[in-house]
Amino acid sequence: MGESTGIAKGILGFPVAPFTENGRLDEQALFENIRFLVEEGLDAIYIACGSGEFQSLDKAEYEVMLETANEAVAGKVPIYTGVGGNLRTAVELAAISEEKGAAGYLLLPPYLIHGEQEGLYRYASEIFESAPNLDAILYQRDNAIYSVETVRQLTAYPQFKGVKDGIGNMELNICLTHEFKGRLDFLNGMPMAEVTMPAYLPLGITTYSSAISNYIPHISRMYYKALLAGDQETLDELYTDVILPINSIRKQRKGYAVSLIKAGMEIIGLQTRGYVRPPVTPVTKEHYKELEQILGRALEKYPRKEKISKIKES
Structure with a gap:
């Protein structure tokens, strides 16, 4: 099967799609938010994916998001896109990604259908074939869970470089990492991935997508360093003070995987608002207040070297 040249590793940034009150994409806010992530040292930018409300974007907005990401990143880290949905749309978005210089997708x-493994194989292979120059990463999630045998078949495509896990099936993860070590890279894509990273680390999975990096990237980096160093004392403190309290809110309502990120960004003063597109709903006032208190205490105990703004007045 050969060796993979690899994909970006470390803490991966998944920017949101900031909207104005009337529902339009806020390009300036998007630029500022992505630039913030790059300046804070995130290792790659994944644009127009789940946290970027992929399901609610039209083609023109998708292109604008990728163009804005290119401008904000300025070549400092690789950019990956979200590609999926119905097959024809996915092929079209892969072509746009390739045209605009993305590293991969x-x-x-x-969309919707729970296919057999043969169908999932054909879905992925047709998209792989449509953009042979882009690195491809499978996302194990919802109605697309690829078996070991299907992944084995797909490794015939050299552009297939990685698997992102969003289901938490550790038996499957063990089988995949064991068989495809050196051929594929693996990413933890579970909701609030910091919660589960200690379970992934023994499998050699050191790369993950971080929701909280959108608003407290310095704490995400502190967590990551402690994880790799085996600093359990620091990990325990971060779990108690920040990670588990935020995760507790995230689990309260569907859609908070997106809207809670926007609330956190708004609370610390980043260029965004809490506006989301249906079917995602905004964070309730009660949960917003709770998150505001968590972040206030967290930034007091774990201040960033240069504060971008003060926590809003309660």
């Missing part, structure tokens, strides 16, 4: 689930 995250293959999101197909």
Whole structure:
């Protein structure tokens, strides 16, 4: 099967799609938010994916998001896109990604249908073939869970470089990492990935997508360094003070994987608002206040070297 040249590793940034009150994409806010992530040292930018409300973007907005990401990143880190949905749309978005110079794409689930493994193989292979110059990463999630045998078949495509896990099936993860070590890279894509990273580390999985990096990237980096160093004392403190309290809110309502990120960004003063597109709903006032208190205490105990703004007045 050969050796993979690899994909970006470390803490991966998944920017949101900031919207104005009337529902338009806020390009300036997007630029500022992505530039913030790059300046804070995130290792790659994944644009127009789940946290970027992929399902609610039209083609023109998708292109604008990728163009804005290119401008904000300025070649400092690789950019990956979200590609998925119905097959024809996915092929079209892969072509746009290639045209605009993305390093690769995250293959999101197909729309609605729960296909057999043969169908998932054909779905992925047709998209792989449509953009042979882009690195492809499978996303194990929802109605797209690829078996070991299907992944084995797909490794015939040299552009297939990685698997992102969003389901938490550790038996499957063990089988995949054991068989494809050296051929594929693996990413933890579970919601609030910091919660589960200690379970992934023994499998050699050191790369993950971080929701909280959108608003407290210095704490995400502190967590990552402690994880790799085996600093359990620091990990325990971060779990108690920040990670588990935020995760507790995230689990309260569907859609908070997106809207809670926007609330956190708004609370610390980043260029965004809490506006989301249906079917995602905004964070309730009660949960917003709770998150505000968590972040206030967290930034007091773990201040960033240069504060971008003060926590809003309660």
